[in-house]
Amino acid sequence: MVELKNVSVAYNKGHNVINNIDMHIDDGDFTFIVGASGAGKSTLIKLLLKEIDASEGVVMVNGYNLRTLKKSRIPKFRRTIGVVFQDFRLIPTMTVYENIAFVLRVINAPRSYIKKRVSYVIGLVGLKNKIKSFPTELSGGEQQRVALARALVNDPKLLIADEPTGNVDPELSQEIVGLLKAINQCGTTVVMVTHEHELVKHFGGRLVNINQGTVIYDDFIDGEAESYNNMDDSL
Numbered sequence: 001m002v003e004l005k006n007v008s009v010a011y012n013k014g015h016n017v018i019n020n021i022d023m024h025i026d027d028g029d030f031t032f033i034v035g036a037s038g039a040g041k042s043t044l045i046k047l048l049l050k051e052i053d054a055s056e057g058v059v060m061v062n063g064y065n066l067r068t069l070k071k072s073r074i075p076k077f078r079r080t081i082g083v084v085f086q087d088f089r090l091i092p093t094m095t096v097y098e099n100i101a102f103v104l105r106v107i108n109a110p111r112s113y114i115k116k117r118v119s120y121v122i123g124l125v126g127l128k129n130k131i132k133s134f135p136t137e138l139s140g141g142e143q144q145r146v147a148l149a150r151a152l153v154n155d156p157k158l159l160i161a162d163e164p165t166g167n168v169d170p171e172l173s174q175e176i177v178g179l180l181k182a183i184n185q186c187g188t189t190v191v192m193v194t195h196e197h198e199l200v201k202h203f204g205g206r207l208v209n210i211n212q213g214t215v216i217y218d219d220f221i222d223g224e225a226e227s228y229n230n231m232d233d234s235l
Contacts, residue, residue: 001027002048002158002191007057009043009213017043018054019213025191027157030184032200033193035210041193044210045162048191049081050074062157079107082151082159086166088143090135090150096122097131100150107154121149125179141172148179152188159183161192165199177203 002025009018018040025031035041046052047059050066059066062080069077090099097118104114122128125145135143144164151159161180165173177192177199184190194200200207204223209216 001025001060001062002189003058003060004047005058005060007047007054007059009040009047009052010055016055017213018047020057021210021213021215023208023215023218025189027189028184028187029206030181030190031192031206031208033191033208033210034195034197034200036195039210040213041210042162043213045160045193048158048160049083050077079154080157082154082156084144084147084151084159084161084164086163088135088147088167090143090146092135095132095134096127096138096146099135099146100153103150103153117153117155118149121152124152124183125149140168141175144168144172144176145179148176148183152183156188158189158191161190163193163195165194165196170198173199174202181205 002023004021004023007018007021008016011017021044033041033044043052047054047066048061050069054067057067062077064073064077064080066077091102094102100121101114101118104117109117122131125148127142127145127149130138130142130146135146138146144167148164159180164180165176168176173196180190180192181203200221202224204221206218206220208218
């Protein structure tokens, strides 16, 4: 669950980048966040990850009050969130398997669990035949699928996708969002930041539009796509 109550973020001697935002995202929701460059989308993501703190208001994410969260508990909190970035952020010297497994190794997960979980999420994103490949041997769409698998491997309650289609072509963009929609249908809460309004129109769902740090639209829109569930029925 994500809840923002009267949240503002002030930069530059009192100028509000986020201005008195109220927002509630229930567990299991899929929410598109759109807005022009400089509208406040990146600041909002930083708030949800506790990279910055609100100047005013309350920010609740996955049961944590981020205004009062102690520094020592931030790593535990962040393990409840998966993040997919536009620029993939894969480690070039690691294979697909190693890039994904790294997330679990840093928290000392058992080796048997790592093997089972990594194999599962690699299958989930359709890259079983690329398990030993390095990032430079993959297409942009394949790299983004690895980034998505890495974000999912720790079984997060919330998945934040920050412009995940920014570096892939339109056809692959639809595949990535379709995969996110299918993951959401399995129960993961998804927040996707995008500037691609055509994708939002195609898939539909909840749309939050931010302009100059203020929510100017928050409602559900119908989409053109009939089905998002392109996962194997056994998953």
